[in-house]
Amino acid sequence: xxxxxxxxxxxxxxxxxxxxxxxxxxxxxxxxxxxxxxxxxxxxxxxxxxxxxxxxxxxxxxxxxxxxxxxxxxxxxxxxxxxxxxxxxxxxxxxxxxxxxxxxxxxxxxxxxxxxxxxxxxxxxxxxxxxxxxxxxxxxxxxxxxxxxxxxxxxxxxxxxxxxxxxxxxxxxxxxxxxxxxxxxxxxxxxxxxxxxxxxxxxxxxxxxxxxxxxxxxxxxxxxxxxxxxxxxxxxxxxxxxxxxxxxxxxxxxxxxxxxxxxxxxxxxxxxxxxxxxxxxxxxxxxxxxxxx
Ligand SMILES: NC(=O)c1ccc[n+]([C@@H]2O[C@H](COP(=O)([O-])OP(=O)(O)OC[C@H]3O[C@@H](n4cnc5c(N)ncnc54)[C@H](OP(=O)(O)O)[C@@H]3O)[C@@H](O)[C@H]2O)c1
Numbered sequence: 001x002x003x004x005x006x007x008x009x010x011x012x013x014x015x016x017x018x019x020x021x022x023x024x025x026x027x028x029x030x031x032x033x034x035x036x037x038x039x040x041x042x043x044x045x046x047x048x049x050x051x052x053x054x055x056x057x058x059x060x061x062x063x064x065x066x067x068x069x070x071x072x073x074x075x076x077x078x079x080x081x082x083x084x085x086x087x088x089x090x091x092x093x094x095x096x097x098x099x100x101x102x103x104x105x106x107x108x109x110x111x112x113x114x115x116x117x118x119x120x121x122x123x124x125x126x127x128x129x130x131x132x133x134x135x136x137x138x139x140x141x142x143x144x145x146x147x148x149x150x151x152x153x154x155x156x157x158x159x160x161x162x163x164x165x166x167x168x169x170x171x172x173x174x175x176x177x178x179x180x181x182x183x184x185x186x187x188x189x190x191x192x193x194x195x196x197x198x199x200x201x202x203x204x205x206x207x208x209x210x211x212x213x214x215x216x217x218x219x220x221x222x223x224x225x226x227x228x229x230x231x232x233x234x235x236x237x238x239x240x241x242x243x244x245x246x247x248x249x250x251x252x253x254x255x256x257x258x259x260x261x262x263x264x265x266x267x268x269x270x271x272x273x274x275x276x277x278x279x280x281x282x283x284x285x286x287x288x289x290x291x292x293x
Contacts (some may be wrong), residue, residue: 124284142189
């Protein structure tokens with residue numbers, strides 16, 4: 001995957017404020033809801049978002065009501081007249097198994113200029129575009145859950161070369177969520193899914209493991225958890241703020257014969273953690289490929 005991307009740094013760049021028209025969002029579950037909240041918190045007028053979800057959790061429903069976001073349980077209940085401009089974006093944030101029926105249902109609600117985004121893991125562009133007219137532009141996207149806070153990593157791959165306006169519109173949608181990476185090949189998307197798509201959960205598990213190991217060493221569990229959270233946050237900030245490699249950062253904090261080195265010797269013995277991570281990410285990668293076949 002080396003060199004397979006072009007990076008656009010997000011975090012709400014002011015020139016990326018969205019002014020591109022309506023977003024029709026299908027699915028306001030965990031990821032769709034996170035994107036919805038981030039869009040409305042930052043760059044997007046809530047009146048330009050229409051949400052379709054059969055049964056969002058009550059808290060999300062309340063949240064949408066408070067912001068007067070248009071919400072409907074199904075596309076068939078969406079009021080509209082032929083005078084309405086089609087949405088600028090259709091965003092499919094439903095489970096992979098629900099993508100086909102969702103696109104089919106959305107067909108009559110979009111126009112030829114609508115950019116069709118899908119964030120469904122493993123579902124190829126060809127699959128979600130197949131019910132739509134030839135020439136409809138699709139963008140396969142893989143965000144991750146820190147998108148809610150603007151610290152996400154979103155990889156994008158378009159079904160055809162984009163015009164400058166389409167690229168700007170796509171980045172306007174994705175950049176409030178965090179950093180944006182344009183992939184050079186769709187095949188890289190399964191690796192992205194295994195790394196950044198599923199990755200936040202790996203770090204949450206690491207936090208659990210560090211908390212529990214700290215508690216086993218006699219720390220109060222609540223303190224151990226706070227220390228684990230803050231340590232991951234701090235290390236993440238260092239990774240983000242410096243150009244130094246992860247290896248250089250690790251070496252800089254492990255003095256020979258010291259405590260850190262004693263722990264790393266075990267983690268790195270016979271590449272113990274590296275091998276486990278390779279196996280774990282290969283399992284995620286295989287699952288993404290299975291979904292796509
Ligand atoms: N969670 C993540 O961190 C993450 C990261 C990257 C990508 N993704 C991708 O994001 C997608 C959604 O994942 P998720 O974790 O957010 O799942 P989720 O919490 O189950 O959300 C999906 C939502 O879509 C609703 N829905 C089902 N059919 C629909 C339809 N026809 N029209 C509109 N809404 C419909 C579901 O309602 P019901 O529950 O009633 O079916 C549910 O509320 C998946 O394809 C996943 O691969 C997720």
